[in-house]
Amino acid sequence: MTTDEKVARRKLSLLELAQDMQNVSKACQLMGYSRQQFYEIRRNYQTFGSSGLVDRLPGAKGPHPNRVSEQVEQAILAHSLQFPTHGPLRVSQELMLKGVSVSSTGVRGVWSRHELLSRHQRLLRLEKTVREQKLELNEEQVRLLERFSPEFRERHIEVHHTGELVTVDTFFVGTLKGVGKVYMQSVLDGYSRHAWGRLYTSKLPVTAVHVLNNDVLPFFEEHDISVQTILSDNGREFCGRPDHHPYELFLQLEGIEHRTTKVRRPQSNGFIERLHRTLLDEHFRIQGRTKWYETLEEMQADLDAYLLHYNRQRPHQGRNMKGKTPYEMFLKGRPTNTTKQEKPSTKKAA
Template sequence: MSAKSNEIRSKLALLQLAEELGSISKACEIMGYSRDSYYRFKKQYQTAGERGLKNLSRKKPAIKNRLSPEVEEQVIEIALDYPNYGQAKAAEILTARGCPISASGVRTIWVRHNLETKKNRLIALHAKALQKGDDAAQQYEQLHQIDPADPIFDCLSPGDTCVQDTYALGDIAPLGELYQHTFVDGYSQYAHAWISTEADSSAAVKFLQQQVLPWYREHKIDINTILTDRGTEFSGRKAAPFKDALEALNISHVQMRAYNGPVVNGLAARFQTQAFNEFYEPFLKANMIESIEQLNAQLQLWCEDYNHNQSISGRYTLGRTAVEVMGLK
């Protein structure tokens, strides 16, 4: 039995013992809890059932020594101004500018934005030029010998390469087994998500056609390629509805094992982990769920905040929000 299961059982035992003894003080003394803890556990249980007794994860990003946004912005600027320079030379230039930073500090920021190699810095430089909408892209290509046809350019624009995935949320009482269908734009990291009781190929098609495509059509953005893993909803005999739908929509389908291939392949997993930590865990702990519609409505509010307000690391986003990279803000 896991530590979390033991923790929940211990809190339930305290509530039950207090009821059996008719004395909160006596029960707390026997179980080793304070009266304040008892009342907190009771309120959590009345609000969200056993889920309310689960402690939230204490894992937080290690940002104690993280540099300020202003310094991070300068480090990214150096990467794009001098893509041929390594981390030591970049640190030297920044220090000379009055922004003291070590070579390892430069690398830490470059890794976070996928800029740690010369090729990745050139790709980011090219993407930034395209986003400016002027002739700079061609100039950069000539200056740095960048080939737009190079297959390393896995994302050339919004909609060029997107990621679709299905994430098992587990058994959420009283709704049963739930799944999050996820769609992330590889260029901007703009994300769509929807909760369903189904995880098969037909459910993946329904999510794509009803939740994703209308948004892209509204903003006049074409989806060229969808990248998926080899789950049964996307691969094999049971995946016929999804394959047929993409063929009818003239969308290319690329399948890869998790974390192999282009940098976009891990975007769905990172988004789903963030959604679990920032939305599902605290919301399910604090609320009793009555319907899947209620849960979906709250998820859409969280997604709107993610897309419009959260700075996103990446060689195409470079710390901007998804809507900013999309050109919608």
């Protein structure tokens, strides 16, 4: 029973009690009503019947006389769907330019009736409309959805087998006294998370080529696996004119496709970024506080020892790894004839 129904029953009980007692004052005193309220309740009951006992809100006879017209309301809703982050004043000004006269207060009134007062509610309406209808989003809508929607933010690169996607990056390790700045050319197989790393005193295309040619590709060839695609950022050691840049020329000679991430979007190469964090937490920050390095070779020897542990002994907790070591996944993910031609795709996380 709703609250309105309970109030209506109480009013009806007041009328019945006054009739039984033949005393309006006594009935009102017992039920907690005034005589004026009693006569008003009785008049409504005699006029409208049982529906007259339900409380009516003031002004609830129909729409407000200053409410915008249906055409203006539809124009506001259409504009808010296309530009969900515009405020009421911006919407009013934009519609004025299109010949639709409405105030910012009128815009807020329409939003209030349709539960669109907050930017988040309008973005959710856009997302719901896109799911239900096949709409072509403009660049601004896509950017806003990626910014505010967890579904769009939690995307990941899906790799189907070993060698399908290999990610590379240059990582600044630190400064070694007497040597200078130390950089690591890091390489990671996207399917198995098997990692390679080599330290250099500069970040040049020749160093990026060196780690691939000496460490990575021989390891793949040893297991009869080919590298299909390499994903890197837009650093100068990886990108340049295809007919002059050493790294681009090397990949062309090896028949490897080169893909790059979006500018200033390290999240799109999350595999290698997570490897760097692991190396910092489990190796570099510990070794840097427990051992005094004098040469780059000493640092490389310790790094090789850690990467051997990382690839062969350390259980990996990454997505789809299920506690297996990267080397186990490297062998498990050997491509078959049916999977060699598949390309990595971007998919929303569950």
